[in-house]
Amino acid sequence: MRPLSLLDLAIVRRRQPIAEALHESVVLAQDADRLGCFERLWFAEHHNMSTIASAATSVLIAHVAAHTERIRVGAGGVMLPNHSPLVIAEQFGTLAEFHPGRIDLGLGRAPGTDQRTLLALRRDPRASDHFPDDIRELQGYLGEQTLIEGINAYPGRGTNVPIYILGSSLYGAQLAAAFGLPYAFASHFAPDALRAAVAAYRSGFRPSDQLAQPYVIAALNVIAADSTEEAEDLAASVLRSRVRALAARAGGGRRLEDADIDLLLDSPVGQQARHMLTYTAVGDAPAVADYLERFAELADADELMITNPAPGLEKRRRSLQILADIAA
Numbered sequence: 001m002r003p004l005s006l007l008d009l010a011i012v013r014r015r016q017p018i019a020e021a022l023h024e025s026v027v028l029a030q031d032a033d034r035l036g037c038f039e040r041l042w043f044a045e046h047h048n049m050s051t052i053a054s055a056a057t058s059v060l061i062a063h064v065a066a067h068t069e070r071i072r073v074g075a076g077g078v079m080l081p082n083h084s085p086l087v088i089a090e091q092f093g094t095l096a097e098f099h100p101g102r103i104d105l106g107l108g109r110a111p112g113t114d115q116r117t118l119l120a121l122r123r124d125p126r127a128s129d130h131f132p133d134d135i136r137e138l139q140g141y142l143g144e145q146t147l148i149e150g151i152n153a154y155p156g157r158g159t160n161v162p163i164y165i166l167g168s169s170l171y172g173a174q175l176a177a178a179f180g181l182p183y184a185f186a187s188h189f190a191p192d193a194l195r196a197a198v199a200a201y202r203s204g205f206r207p208s209d210q211l212a213q214p215y216v217i218a219a220l221n222v223i224a225a226d227s228t229e230e231a232e233d234l235a236a237s238v239l240r241s242r243v244r245a246l247a248a249r250a251g252g253g254r255r256l257e258d259a260d261i262d263l264l265l266d267s268p269v270g271q272q273a274r275h276m277l278t279y280t281a282v283g284d285a286p287a288v289a290d291y292l293e294r295f296a297e298l299a300d301a302d303e304l305m306i307t308n309p310a311p312g313l314e315k316r317r318r319s320l321q322i323l324a325d326i327a328a
Contacts, residue, residue, distance in 0.1 A: 001289075001327055002296045003303045005040040006032055006320075007076050007188065007219055010053035010060065013311065014244070021053050022060070024313045026067050031320050033068040037327035039303065040104055041068075042076025047113040047121065051245050058091040065099045074104025076184065076305070077166040079112040081127035085134045086153055089141035093156025105142075106164040106184060107135060109172065114249070132175060139163065162210060164217070173197035173204075180208025187299065188219035188307050191278040198300050218299035221280040222306045224288045224322040225315070234310045235282045240265070241311065242273040289326045 008028065012021040025043075032038045043054040043061060054060055057075050065073040078088055088105070095103045109131045111118045118125065140146045141153035142161050165176035165183050168190035176183035183201045187194045198216050205214040223238060225231035240261050246269050247256055256264075264270050281291035296304055306323065308316045 001292070002301060003039045004037060004292075004323060004327055005042070005217070005303060005305045006038055007042050007044065007305050007307050008054070009044055009046070009307070011309070012051050012053050014241075018053050022063075024316075025053075025060070026064060027313065028308070028316055028320065029064045029068050029071070029073070031317055033071045035320060035324040036070070037324045038071055040072035040074060040305075042074050042104065042106060042305070044076050045079045045082070045108075045112045047111075048117040049113070049245075049249075051241075058088075058095065061103070062095055062098070065095065065102060070102075072102050072104055073099070074164075075106050076104075077106030077108040077164070079110060080107045080134050080138070081109060081131060082111060082121055082123050085138040086141060086151065089138055089153035089156035092161045093142065093153050093159045096159040096161050097155045103161050104164060105161045106166050107138075108166040132179075135163070135165075135175075135179065160210075167197065169193050170197055170200050173201040177201045177204035177214070178206060180206050180211050182211060182215040182217065184217035184219065184305065185299070186219055187279050188221050188305075189276045191275070194218065194279075194299055202300070215303070216299070216301045217303045217305050218295070218301035219279075219305040219307065220292075220295055221277060221309055222288060222292075222319065222323065223280065223282045223310050224285065224319040225310075226284060226318070226322075228283050228287065231283045231287075234315060235280070237311045238309045239270075239273055239277065241309075242276065243270050246273055285322050285326055288322065292326070 008025050010025045012018055029041055043057050045057045046052045047055050061073050092105050109128050137147050141156050142159055144158055146152050163181055165172050165181050168186040185194055185197055202214045223231050223235045243261055243264050244256055247264055281288045308319050310316050310319055
């Protein structure tokens with residue numbers, strides 16, 4: 001079994017208070033920490049999404065790291081073009097000083113939102129063009145040699161927080177390979193370029209001070225339960241939630257009733273939701289274990305990063321326990 005890690009979006013369920021959703025993320029993090037089989041737990045930066053509460057990513061990481069003991073906690077990822085590299089170095093340098101050896105910094109190039117919200121973030125639409133230069137600048141701040149004379153990150157300097165490149169296309173794969181950094185592919189929602197991107201990364205990899213050999217993390221969804229029937233019921237609920245979220249965003253946040261979702265399941269929105277869930281393990285422990293092994297081979301992955309989208313805290317806690325039993 002490859003190393004297993006977790007990606008948590010701090011999902012806010014329908015009619016759920018945000019505070020409750022964040023508390024559930026802490027409970028799940030503590031479970032993952034106690035179970036001992038998960039390498040890392042990452043949170044992703046998204047904005048203007050009512051179903052995701054991880055927008056203030058570094059704040060959430062700080063809280064979760066303070067309430068756990070062993071597991072690595074990090075960003076999967078910070079959308080670097082939304083920020084100044086110096087500010088991110090200061091934030092993650094601070095986290096590293098509080099929690100030495102436990103903080104990861106995954107970096108993405110996308111805005112993590114839509115074009116209108118991008119303007120509200122005061123982001124220059126061309127900022128992503130500078131992504132490679134921003135990574136180099138950030139590496140300088142976190143290392144011992146800043147690239148901008150007289151400008152240092154305090155905290156940050158000398159912490160050497162490990163950087164990961166996130167992506168869902170050949171661009172991120174080629175950049176991670178050129179920079180000699182670990183590469184994490186977002187196949188849990190963008191499955192199309194998985195194999196081509198991993199192949200490009202491995203073939204083009206150049207060693208760096210951080211990493212001597214290529215290292216691939218591939219993401220997938222896992223819906224694990226005590227029986228196949230229960231897992232399939234949970235998967236159906238996950239699909240409906242995904243359709244609801246996609247349709248709500250397309251409709252400007254309009255509230256949808258269950259009858260609307262029934263109609264949308266066979267629409268292009270439903271097809272898109274199913275496609276996003278292409279790489280999803282559904283079943284009891286043996287079925288999930290078999291899927292994980294086959295997916296790891298397919299993705300040529302060194303590590304698997306799992307999303308745990310089952311509805312309800314207790315169902316997600318049980319899913320983590322099943323994964324731990326598989327990894328044991």
